[in-house]
Amino acid sequence: MSDIKVLGICGSLRKGSFNRMALHVALGLAPAGMKIDVADISAFQPYNEDVRQEGFPPAVQTFRDQITAADALLFVTPEYNYSVSGVLKNAIDWASRPPNQPFDGKPVAIMGASGGVLGTARAQYQLRQICVFLNMFPVNKPEVMIPQAQNRFDAEGNLTDETAKGLIKQLLESLQAWTLVLKRGRAP
Ligand SMILES: Cc1cc2nc3c(=O)[nH]c(=O)nc-3n(C[C@H](O)[C@H](O)[C@H](O)COP(=O)(O)O)c2cc1C
Numbered sequence: 001m002s003d004i005k006v007l008g009i010c011g012s013l014r015k016g017s018f019n020r021m022a023l024h025v026a027l028g029l030a031p032a033g034m035k036i037d038v039a040d041i042s043a044f045q046p047y048n049e050d051v052r053q054e055g056f057p058p059a060v061q062t063f064r065d066q067i068t069a070a071d072a073l074l075f076v077t078p079e080y081n082y083s084v085s086g087v088l089k090n091a092i093d094w095a096s097r098p099p100n101q102p103f104d105g106k107p108v109a110i111m112g113a114s115g116g117v118l119g120t121a122r123a124q125y126q127l128r129q130i131c132v133f134l135n136m137f138p139v140n141k142p143e144v145m146i147p148q149a150q151n152r153f154d155a156e157g158n159l160t161d162e163t164a165k166g167l168i169k170q171l172l173e174s175l176q177a178w179t180l181v182l183k184r185g186r187a188p
Pocket of ligand 1: 016117120
């Protein structure tokens with residue numbers, strides 16, 4: 001069987017982002033049979049319906065094509081004011097517009113890292129709500145919430161918290177299993 005293709009989407013643009021570090025840790029923990037590519041949402045302008053009417057900007061079109069081609073998505077979200085970052089919401093808003101809403105039916109895994117003690121719990125539950133509207137199917141468990149991220153990554157971006165690392169590995173394994181279940185369910 002061919003590899004499951006996963007598109008990783010990070011909701012923080014800053015160079016030293018703990019969420020980007022977490023996504024890179026995930027790349028190294030992907031199980032056999034899973035390949036994770038990373039989306040680039042850094043050039044997206046704020047959503048504007050007038051612009052969309054003229055056609056998706058090239059960076060958005062690329063993102064939409066990558067989502068369509070992916071078997072599953074891995075969202076790595078920061079928490080901004082108890083929600084997902086504007087950058088992530090903006091990218092989802094752009095990609096979600098018709099025709100052919102590309103998120104429809106996608107298996108999804110969610111994880112995140114924050115400076116606070118709840119490790120993006122509130123943002124993740126808001127992201128799950130967005131998944132309902134766009135008909136994505138998130139893995140329920142394990143929940144990967146990395147609190148006080150400033151204490152859990154070293155200067156090279158390695159995750160020093162073995163428990164969190166184990167949870168990321170489990171999350172990817174669950175995503176793989178869930179993706180195969182959904183694929184089988186859709187087989188003719
Ligand atoms: C606009 C803004 C809002 C934030 N709100 C929260 C919050 O609600 N909860 C929290 O735990 N941390 C919050 N933080 C702190 C972030 O968790 C912290 O900056 C984190 O490192 C951001 O993720 P990143 O490292 O991937 O950029 C906020 C940071 C910013 C810039």
